[in-house]
Amino acid sequence: MNVEQISIFLENKAGRLSEVTRIFEEGRINIRALSLADTSDFGILRLIVNDNEKAKRLLRENGFTVRITEVVAVEVQDQPGGLHQILTALSKAGVNVEYMYAFVRQSGQNAVLIFRFDNTAAATEVLRREGVPVIDGLDLYAM
Amino acid sequence: MIYNEEFETMPREALESIQLRRLQATVARVYNATPFYRRRFEEAGVAPADIRSLSDLQKLPFTTKADLRDNYPFGMFAVPMDNVTRIHASSGTTGKPTVVGYTARDIQTWAELMARSLMAAGTRRDDIVHNAYGYGLFTGGLGVHYGAERLGASVIPISGGNTKRQVMIMKDFGPTVLTCTPSYALHVAEVAGEMGVSFRDLKFKAGIFGAEPWSEQMRREIERTLNLKAMDIYGLSEVMGPGVSVECIEAQNGLHIFEDHFIPEIINPHTGAVLPYGTPGELVFTTITKEAFPLIRYRTRDLSVLYPEPCRCGRTIVRMGRIQGRSDDMLIIRGVNVFPSQIESVIMETKHFEPHYQLVVERIGTLDQLTVLVEVNEAMFSDEIKNLQSIERELERNIRETLGVAAQVKLVEPKGIQRSEGKAVRVIDKRNI
Numbered sequence: 001m002n003v004e005q006i007s008i009f010l011e012n013k014a015g016r017l018s019e020v021t022r023i024f025e026e027g028r029i030n031i032r033a034l035s036l037a038d039t040s041d042f043g044i045l046r047l048i049v050n051d052n053e054k055a056k057r058l059l060r061e062n063g064f065t066v067r068i069t070e071v072v073a074v075e076v077q078d079q080p081g082g083l084h085q086i087l088t089a090l091s092k093a094g095v096n097v098e099y100m101y102a103f104v105r106q107s108g109q110n111a112v113l114i115f116r117f118d119n120t121a122a123a124t125e126v127l128r129r130e131g132v133p134v135i136d137g138l139d140l141y142a143m
Numbered sequence: 144m145i146y147n148e149e150f151e152t153m154p155r156e157a158l159e160s161i162q163l164r165r166l167q168a169t170v171a172r173v174y175n176a177t178p179f180y181r182r183r184f185e186e187a188g189v190a191p192a193d194i195r196s197l198s199d200l201q202k203l204p205f206t207t208k209a210d211l212r213d214n215y216p217f218g219m220f221a222v223p224m225d226n227v228t229r230i231h232a233s234s235g236t237t238g239k240p241t242v243v244g245y246t247a248r249d250i251q252t253w254a255e256l257m258a259r260s261l262m263a264a265g266t267r268r269d270d271i272v273h274n275a276y277g278y279g280l281f282t283g284g285l286g287v288h289y290g291a292e293r294l295g296a297s298v299i300p301i302s303g304g305n306t307k308r309q310v311m312i313m314k315d316f317g318p319t320v321l322t323c324t325p326s327y328a329l330h331v332a333e334v335a336g337e338m339g340v341s342f343r344d345l346k347f348k349a350g351i352f353g354a355e356p357w358s359e360q361m362r363r364e365i366e367r368t369l370n371l372k373a374m375d376i377y378g379l380s381e382v383m384g385p386g387v388s389v390e391c392i393e394a395q396n397g398l399h400i401f402e403d404h405f406i407p408e409i410i411n412p413h414t415g416a417v418l419p420y421g422t423p424g425e426l427v428f429t430t431i432t433k434e435a436f437p438l439i440r441y442r443t444r445d446l447s448v449l450y451p452e453p454c455r456c457g458r459t460i461v462r463m464g465r466i467q468g469r470s471d472d473m474l475i476i477r478g479v480n481v482f483p484s485q486i487e488s489v490i491m492e493t494k495h496f497e498p499h500y501q502l503v504v505e506r507i508g509t510l511d512q513l514t515v516l517v518e519v520n521e522a523m524f525s526d527e528i529k530n531l532q533s534i535e536r537e538l539e540r541n542i543r544e545t546l547g548v549a550a551q552v553k554l555v556e557p558k559g560i561q562r563s564e565g566k567a568v569r570v571i572d573k574r575n576i
Contacts, residue, residue, distance in 0.1 A: 037528050116526075
C-alpha cells in the first residue's frame with residue numbers, strides 16, 4: 001500500500017547525478033518523481049521509479065550506496081489550501097514530516113505529495129480519518 | 144655573531160677528539176645506568192670498550208620512538224629522580240606522550256645552546272625577545288626563554304594564543320626578535336593587518352621559527368610580510384628541544400648543528416646504512432653531554448642532508464639542510480604530531496566505518512586544515528541528511544578528543560577513495576612545504 005522510494009548517496013562532485021540518469025536510461029527505468037537534498041559535501045537523491053528492484057540492482061552494480069525508504073503518497077486538489085489542510089491534521093496528531101516533495105499529475109487536476117514521516121503508521125491513520133486519498137505504490141509506479 | 148667562539152669555530156680535529164671522549168663517557172654511562180641500553184648493546188654484541196673511534200658509533204643499535212614509548216614514562220632516564228629537575232613531554236603516537244627529563248646541568252647546557260642559537264640568528268643583549276612559543280610541557284617556550292635569559296636579552300614570555308593582545312604588546316613594548324612557529328608568524332601578521340598594524344612600524348629585525356616544517360617560499364613570505372630576517376631552528380624534545388641546530392643570520396643557508404653536544408648521522412631509512420655527507424636521508428642523533436635522558440643513535444624520522452663545508456659566518460660545525468619531510472608518514476598539524484594510523488584506529492573504534500579513509504591536509508590562509516575522507520556504506524546510510532551529518536560530527540568529536548586535533552570529516556561514495564596496488568595513499572598533503 002505504501003510507496004517505496006529509492007535514496008542514493010551522492011558525493012558533491014560533477015557528473016554523479018548524470019551517472020545515475022545514464023544507468024536509468026540504459027536500464028529503461030522511468031523516473032516518476034525526484035528530489036535532491038544537499039549539504040556542502042554530499043547529497044541524497046530520492047526517487048520514485050517504475051521498477052524499484054531493477055533500479056536498486058543496477059545502482060548497486062555501479063557502486064552506489066542505495067537504500068529503500070517507505071514514504072506515503074497522497075493526492076490533493078491542485079488549488080490553494082490543499083496542502084495546508086493535510087499538514088494541520090498531521091500536526092494536531094503530533095506527526096512530524098521529515099521531508100516532502102510534490103509533483104503535478106499529467107491531467108493537471110491533482111497534485112501528488114510524497115511524504116516521509118517520523119511515524120508512518122500514525123500518519124497513514126490520520127490521513128485515512130481525514131479522507132485524504134492515499135495512493136497505492138503500484139499505482140504510483142505505473143502513473 | 145658567535146656566542147661561544149671556542150666551540151662553534153673549533154678546528155675539526157679538536158672537535159672530533161672532544162666528541163669521541165664525550166661519546167665514550169655517554170656510552171659507558173647508559174650501559175651502566177639504563178637497563179634498556181645494556182640489553183640492546185648486549186643483543187648487538189657491543190660493549191662500551193668497543194667504541195675506540197667516532198666511526199665505531201655505527202656499531203651501536205638505533206633507538207626509536209617506539210623504544211621511548213615502551214619505556215614510558217621514566218624508563219629511559221639515566222639518573223635517579225632526585226637528580227631530575229625538569230620534565231617535558233611531546234605529543235606521542237598512541238595518546239601517550241614521549242617523556243624527557245633534565246638534570247640541572249642539562250638545563251644549563253640547553254640554555255647555552257639556545258643562547259648560541261639566538262645569537263646566531265642576530266640576537267644581542269640589548270634585544271627584546273617576543274617568545275610566542277607555547278610554555279608548558281612543550282619544549283619550545285621554556286627552551287627559548289632560558290636561552291634568552293642566558294644571553295642577557297630581555298624576554299617577553301607571552302606564550303601562544305590571544306593574538307590581538309600579542310599585537311598590542313608588539314606595538315607597545317617594541318620587541319626586536321620574534322620566536323614562534325612559522326605558521327603562527329603568518330597568522331600574527333594577518334591579525335595585525337586586520338587591526339590596522341603594519342609590521343613596517345614595529346621594531347622586529349629577526350625571527351627564529353621552528354617546531355614545524357616550512358619552505359624557502361614560506362621564508363620569503365614571512366620576511367616580506369613581517370619585515371624581518373627569518374631563521375630556521377631545529378630541535379626535538381627527545382634530543383633536547385629547540386637549539387639542536389640553527390641557521391645563522393649571515394648566510395641563512397643550512398642549520399648549524401652544535402656538534403660538541405650532539406653527533407648527527409644521515410642514514411638510509413630502509414637499510415639503516417650510514418650515508419656520506421651531501422646525501423639526503425634520515426637524521427639520527429646521539430647526545431654526548433646529556434645526563435638525565437641520553438639518547439644513542441635516535442632515529443628522528445626527519446629527512447635532511449649534512450654539509451661539512453665551513454660557513455661564511457665562521458662556524459666550522461656541520462650544517463643540516465632544512466627538513467625535507469618524514470621517513471614515516473607522521474603529519475604535523477598546527478604543531479600536533481598525527482600519524483595516519485592513529486586516525487585509522489579512531490575511525491575503526493567509531494561504529495559504522497570501514498577502514499577506507501584518506502587524509503587531506505591543506506593550508507587555508509595560514510592555518511593547517513585536516514580533512515578526513517571516509518566512505519559511506521549501506522549500513523550507515525540513512526536517507527536523512529541530519530543522520531549522516533551526525534555520523535560525521537561524531538567522528539570529528541572522537542578525533543578531537545583522542546588526538547587533540549580538529550579535523551573535518553567528509554563522507555564520500557563507496558570506492559570514492561582510490562585503492563592502490565601496494566601501500567594505500569593515506570595522506571594528501573597540499574601544503575607545499
